[in-house]
Amino acid sequence: MQENYQKKTLGILGGGQLGRMVIQSAINYNIDIHILDPDPNAPCKSIAHDFQQGSLTDFDTVYAFGKSCDIITIEIENVNTEALQQLANEGKEVFPQPHLIKLIQDKRQQKQFYKDNNIPTADFVLTDDRDAVIQHAEFLPAVNKLGKDGYDGRGVQVLRSQADLEKAFDAPGLLEKLIDFDKELAVIVARNKRGELIAYPAVECAFHPTANLVEFLFAPASVNEKIEQKAKEIAIQVIESLDLIGILAVELFVTKSGEILVNEIAPRPHNSGHHTIEANFTSQFEQHLRAVMNMPLGNTELRTPAAMVNLLGEEGHSGEALVEGLDQALSERGVYVHLYGKKITKPFRKMGHATVLDENVDMLKERAMRIKEIIKIKTES
Amino acid sequence: MQENYQKKTLGILGGGQLGRMVIQSAINYNIDIHILDPDPNAPCKSIAHDFQQGSLTDFDTVYAFGKSCDIITIEIENVNTEALQQLANEGKEVFPQPHLIKLIQDKRQQKQFYKDNNIPTADFVLTDDRDAVIQHAEFLPAVNKLGKDGYDGRGVQVLRSQADLEKAFDAPGLLEKLIDFDKELAVIVARNKRGELIAYPAVECAFHPTANLVEFLFAPASVNEKIEQKAKEIAIQVIESLDLIGILAVELFVTKSGEILVNEIAPRPHNSGHHTIEANFTSQFEQHLRAVMNMPLGNTELRTPAAMVNLLGEEGHSGEALVEGLDQALSERGVYVHLYGKKITKPFRKMGHATVLDENVDMLKERAMRIKEIIKIKTES
Numbered sequence: 001m002q003e004n005y006q007k008k009t010l011g012i013l014g015g016g017q018l019g020r021m022v023i024q025s026a027i028n029y030n031i032d033i034h035i036l037d038p039d040p041n042a043p044c045k046s047i048a049h050d051f052q053q054g055s056l057t058d059f060d061t062v063y064a065f066g067k068s069c070d071i072i073t074i075e076i077e078n079v080n081t082e083a084l085q086q087l088a089n090e091g092k093e094v095f096p097q098p099h100l101i102k103l104i105q106d107k108r109q110q111k112q113f114y115k116d117n118n119i120p121t122a123d124f125v126l127t128d129d130r131d132a133v134i135q136h137a138e139f140l141p142a143v144n145k146l147g148k149d150g151y152d153g154r155g156v157q158v159l160r161s162q163a164d165l166e167k168a169f170d171a172p173g174l175l176e177k178l179i180d181f182d183k184e185l186a187v188i189v190a191r192n193k194r195g196e197l198i199a200y201p202a203v204e205c206a207f208h209p210t211a212n213l214v215e216f217l218f219a220p221a222s223v224n225e226k227i228e229q230k231a232k233e234i235a236i237q238v239i240e241s242l243d244l245i246g247i248l249a250v251e252l253f254v255t256k257s258g259e260i261l262v263n264e265i266a267p268r269p270h271n272s273g274h275h276t277i278e279a280n281f282t283s284q285f286e287q288h289l290r291a292v293m294n295m296p297l298g299n300t301e302l303r304t305p306a307a308m309v310n311l312l313g314e315e316g317h318s319g320e321a322l323v324e325g326l327d328q329a330l331s332e333r334g335v336y337v338h339l340y341g342k343k344i345t346k347p348f349r350k351m352g353h354a355t356v357l358d359e360n361v362d363m364l365k366e367r368a369m370r371i372k373e374i375i376k377i378k379t380e381s
Numbered sequence: 382m383q384e385n386y387q388k389k390t391l392g393i394l395g396g397g398q399l400g401r402m403v404i405q406s407a408i409n410y411n412i413d414i415h416i417l418d419p420d421p422n423a424p425c426k427s428i429a430h431d432f433q434q435g436s437l438t439d440f441d442t443v444y445a446f447g448k449s450c451d452i453i454t455i456e457i458e459n460v461n462t463e464a465l466q467q468l469a470n471e472g473k474e475v476f477p478q479p480h481l482i483k484l485i486q487d488k489r490q491q492k493q494f495y496k497d498n499n500i501p502t503a504d505f506v507l508t509d510d511r512d513a514v515i516q517h518a519e520f521l522p523a524v525n526k527l528g529k530d531g532y533d534g535r536g537v538q539v540l541r542s543q544a545d546l547e548k549a550f551d552a553p554g555l556l557e558k559l560i561d562f563d564k565e566l567a568v569i570v571a572r573n574k575r576g577e578l579i580a581y582p583a584v585e586c587a588f589h590p591t592a593n594l595v596e597f598l599f600a601p602a603s604v605n606e607k608i609e610q611k612a613k614e615i616a617i618q619v620i621e622s623l624d625l626i627g628i629l630a631v632e633l634f635v636t637k638s639g640e641i642l643v644n645e646i647a648p649r650p651h652n653s654g655h656h657t658i659e660a661n662f663t664s665q666f667e668q669h670l671r672a673v674m675n676m677p678l679g680n681t682e683l684r685t686p687a688a689m690v691n692l693l694g695e696e697g698h699s700g701e702a703l704v705e706g707l708d709q710a711l712s713e714r715g716v717y718v719h720l721y722g723k724k725i726t727k728p729f730r731k732m733g734h735a736t737v738l739d740e741n742v743d744m745l746k747e748r749a750m751r752i753k754e755i756i757k758i759k760t761e762s
Contacts, residue, residue, distance in 0.1 A: 029718070030722050281715055304684065327676065
């Protein structure tokens with residue numbers, strides 16, 4: 001078989017922490033990575049083979065960047081998909097495929113896709129504006145989502161009662177039944193052009209109570225074999241229905257009656273897979289590389305149970321970041337800290353993450369919570 | 382405790398594969414690494430925060446490079462230690478300490494140091510030239526080593542009989558009794574300024590029959606607990622006797638009578654520790670960082686048994702490298718390939734390594750040998 005990925009240049013739209021961890025993996029294969037990001041101090045800046053500062057949403061910028069690469073991928077969905085489609089039309093390899101990025105960018109299309117493909121998901125109605133939301137008071141309590149541009153908890157809100165309706169988004173979005181879930185799971189699946197398909201074991205996500213982003217993650221998920229199997233099957237159903245090449249993180253609800261519903265998907269490395277760097281045979285970042293470059297997919301087994309905690313900027317601190325507690329955390333067996341190279345912190349900004357490995361699953365939660373208490377991202381006082 | 386390593390710049394003399402793997406680790410801590418190397422295409426080139434092309438043995442070059450860093454370390458011993466001493470005298474942190482690099486550069490001083498500190502090692506005699514070697518025919522069969530500038534098998538030869546004496550090195554060196562060993566082990570130890578000291582489990586090295594460099598490595602070593610313990614004790618004795626800060630790889634012979642003798646030492650990440658990236662809780666590259674930057678040392682336990690195989694340039698191939706067999710190797714569970722970013726291959730050049738993880742120790746040798754047969758570093762035909 002022709003292993004021509006060795007001579008190919010991979011372009012990534014986005015130079016944040018996800019791209020940074022992809023580059024750390026790519027170093028092992030001598031793969032040159034070019035990065036496009038609007039931030040001149042993006043986390044990938046100093047380690048990319050080539051770094052271009054520019055807009056991810058401007059057609060000409062994305063097109064010109066893509067022309068200089070052989071294979072193009074993303075680490076963020078909010079990119080100019082028309083430019084990517086043009087590049088694909090001209091013969092560049094673009095994975096995930098541009099039309100799928102476009103579909104996933106719009107939560108309305110995403111939901112409709114689940115429905116059209118018999119993928120289990122919470123009941124919903126598409127809403128064009130605030131008035132349309134108000135027309136559907138029968139959905140309450142419900143989750144109101146903006147169609148586009150939501151990220152890390154922005155563009156999503158819970159509407160519990162009539163009184164909440166007036167804060168509904170006054171733009172195209174959707175309203176979905178609030179699921180009284182028992183657990184939130186995530187399953188990452190990967191698929192390459194040569195037809196291989198593989199799923200990671202399900203992980204369990206615990207969300208931050210107010211910031212609406214993953215606070216802790218546990219692998220394995222504490223669910224029975226049947227739920228685990230069903231979650232994987234649904235994730236595989238999604239990637240196959242999309243016919244997507246690359247990796248796909250599928251966030252799932254497990255309802256109190258044991259039903260599994262797809263919440264959202266992300267066609268790129270995802271916060272729910274950070275632990276795979278140390279905990280699994282193949283990290284999600286390497287798997288992303290393997291999938292988009294048509295390398296063989298890697299084994300996804302969990303080597304050691306793990307917990308992951310996001311290291312978020314402390315409330316009340318904005319400015320040049322200082323990490324407290326690293327010494328104490330790094331003294332522990334099986335603690336791995338990943339800082340993202342962001343000079344400036346602000347409340348809830350994702351500044352890094354820590355993974356805890358422990359053969360004893362019962363210790364993971366306690367240890368992860370302790371690490372979160374130990375490591376604080378502040379500013380110099 | 383002041384964790385001021387976060388704001389420090391680390392300079393590394395040498396930009397080869399060892400520095401490259403240190404940088405991969407340092408990315409997790411936002412540590413900026415500056416590299417000095419004479420090769421404009423050194424493996425660290427594209428991922429170092431700052432890369433300076435220049436001689437490692439020239440006083441002015443090394444001194445000027447060191448002045449721009451806060452902490453200075455090495456990934457190769459053949460550097461200008463006078464410049465490093467000057468930097469240390471002026472208050473820079475230089476680890477390992479310059480006088481120890483100087484001592485280790487000279488195999489004669491190294492051997493004398495073992496003797497002076499009651500560290501078990503093969504009997505030897507220092508020889509100033511070929512005539513001096515010829516005077517010590519009673520040492521035969523013996524190993525003849527050049528005092529300085531040996532590396533990866535160069536500067537070392539076996540003299541079996543009188544007839545071999547005429548090929549003895551005609552320069553300052555040493556002659557040591559050829560040890561009829563049962564096994565070769567290596568133990569990596571680490572020590573930081575705050576007084577922590579830790580040893581890795583012993584590994585077993587299998588050398589290439591002609592090229593005199595490590596071909597395979599197995600962890601754990603197949604030795605009994607007593608030998609394992611004794612090997613660690615000797616490695617700790619060496620680093621403590623030297624009062625060295627950093628990491629130290631200690632190569633050891635286990636004789637057929639169960640004696641353990643120190644062969645050679647290297648005060649830097651070492652080929653015998655490459656498997657630690659995937660196999661141990663803390664890799665040797667991260668441990669090196671932790672030791673020289675006075676971070677807490679990391680746990681050294683083996684997570685999964687491992688074998689490592691060096692990927693050397695094939696004989697008969699010199700020129701632009703092409704890696705064969707990557708696809709097949711990467712399809713296997715627990716196989717990790719690290720390519721070093723060297724464009725040009727030549728026979729026996731270290732172009733990369735592969736690590737195989739397997740819970741079943743008995744499978745490791747067979748799997749490692751198969752990987753060596755699968756992956757070939759050639760040139761385009």
